[in-house]
Amino acid sequence: MITIKEVAELAKVSQSTVSRALNGHETVKEKNRIKVFDAIEKLGYQPNAFAQALASNRSHSIGMLVGTFDGPYFGPLMHYVEKVVRQQNYHLIITSGHEQYQEEQESIRFLNAKKIDGLVLTSDMLSDGDILDIIEITPATMLMNRYIPEIADQCICIDNELGGFLATEHLLLNGHRRIGCVTGQLSKIDSRERLQGYRNALKEYGVEYDPNLVVEGRFDHGGNDTAVRRLLDRDKSMTAIFCLNDSIALAAYGVCHEFGYRVGEDMSIVGFDNHTYSQYMTPSLSTVNFPIKEMAKEAAKGVLNILNGKKSTGVENRLSPNLIERKSVKNIASVGQIVKKASFTE
Known part of the structure; x- marks a missing residue:
C-alpha cells in the first residue's frame, strides 16, 4: 500500500505539504502542488479518507x-x-x-x-x-x-404566495369566479403561503373569498380523494379548482370523473409544482412551476x-x-368581456 511518506519522498516535499495539497490549502505553492499530484499519479496513491479527515478536521x-x-x-x-x-x-x-x-x-x-x-x-x-x-x-x-x-x-x-396568486389569476382571467381550493397540510408553511396567494388574487380581482370553497388535503397522496369529494359536494356552481400541488390535482382528475365532470370542459383545474407527469395527464395539467x-x-x-x-x-x-399553461383550463369568459382586473369587480 502506497503511503503519504512515499508520495512526499518522490515529490521531494514534506509530508505536511502533501497533506495540505490533498486538502486544497491555498498556502501550498503551485509548483509543489504539481509535484505532489504528479507523484500521486505515478504511485497510484489513494488517500485514506479517515486520515484525511483527521488531518483537515473535515469528513468531506x-x-x-x-x-x-x-x-x-x-x-x-x-x-x-x-x-x-x-x-x-x-x-x-x-x-x-x-x-x-x-x-x-x-x-x-x-x-x-x-x-x-x-x-x-x-x-x-x-x-x-x-x-x-x-x-x-x-x-x-x-x-x-x-x-x-x-x-x-x-x-x-x-x-409560494406569488405562485398561488398566478394559479388563481389564470383561472380568473379565464372567466372563473367560483374557484375551489384544495390545500396541502396547513401545518406546512408553503401550503399556507399558496393559500394566501389564492386569497390575494380573489381580492385583487374583486371576488369575495368563500371559506366553504377551501378544504384541507395533503401534499402526499393520502386522503385527497376524500377532500375533493367534500369540495364538490359543497358547491355545484363551482367551475374551477386550484390544487396546491400536482398530487392533489391528480386526485381531483379522478374524482371529477366520478362526478361526471370533464376536466378542461366542465371543471378547470390548476396544479402546483410542474412534476414530470403533469404534462402527460389527460388533459395535460396547467400548473405552477416549482424550480x-x-x-x-x-x-x-x-x-x-x-x-x-x-x-x-x-x-x-x-x-x-412561473405558470405553465396547458389544457386543463377552459375559458368561460363571456363574449366581449374585458380581461383585466376591473372587469371582475362584483
Whole structure:
C-alpha cells in the first residue's frame, strides 16, 4: 500500500505539504502542488479518507435532512444536491425525519455523529429556535423552502404566495369566479403561503373569498380523494379548482370523473409544482412551476461556499415560480368581456 511518506519522498516535499495539497490549502505553492499530484499519479496513491479527515478536521461529507423519501418532490431535490457536492469531492449522507418532530431531532443527532462538514436542511417540524441551535453546531447549513430572518442569507425558498396568486389569476382571467381550493397540510408553511396567494388574487380581482370553497388535503397522496369529494359536494356552481400541488390535482382528475365532470370542459383545474407527469395527464395539467432543480443547486452551492470561507453564501435566496399553461383550463369568459382586473369587480 502506497503511503503519504512515499508520495512526499518522490515529490521531494514534506509530508505536511502533501497533506495540505490533498486538502486544497491555498498556502501550498503551485509548483509543489504539481509535484505532489504528479507523484500521486505515478504511485497510484489513494488517500485514506479517515486520515484525511483527521488531518483537515473535515469528513468531506454533507448531511441532508428531508421530510420523506416518498413523492416526486424530494427525489429530484436529493439528486441535484448530491450532484453538486460530488463535483467538489464531497459525499452526501441523507436521512428522513418522516415529518415527525422527534424523528427530525434524531436525524440531526445522527448526522452530527457522522461529523458532517455541512448540512442541507428541509423541515416543517423543527422550530426556528431549533434550527438556529443546529446552525450553532454546523455553521455551514442551508435551509430550503423556509425563511428565518436571523439567517436570511442561509435560506432558499420560492415565492409560494406569488405562485398561488398566478394559479388563481389564470383561472380568473379565464372567466372563473367560483374557484375551489384544495390545500396541502396547513401545518406546512408553503401550503399556507399558496393559500394566501389564492386569497390575494380573489381580492385583487374583486371576488369575495368563500371559506366553504377551501378544504384541507395533503401534499402526499393520502386522503385527497376524500377532500375533493367534500369540495364538490359543497358547491355545484363551482367551475374551477386550484390544487396546491400536482398530487392533489391528480386526485381531483379522478374524482371529477366520478362526478361526471370533464376536466378542461366542465371543471378547470390548476396544479402546483410542474412534476414530470403533469404534462402527460389527460388533459395535460396547467400548473405552477416549482424550480426544484435550481433550489437544490443553490442550497448545495451555499453550503460549499460557507465551507470555503466565503463571507456570503453567494446564492439566489428567493426563487420565482412561473405558470405553465396547458389544457386543463377552459375559458368561460363571456363574449366581449374585458380581461383585466376591473372587469371582475362584483
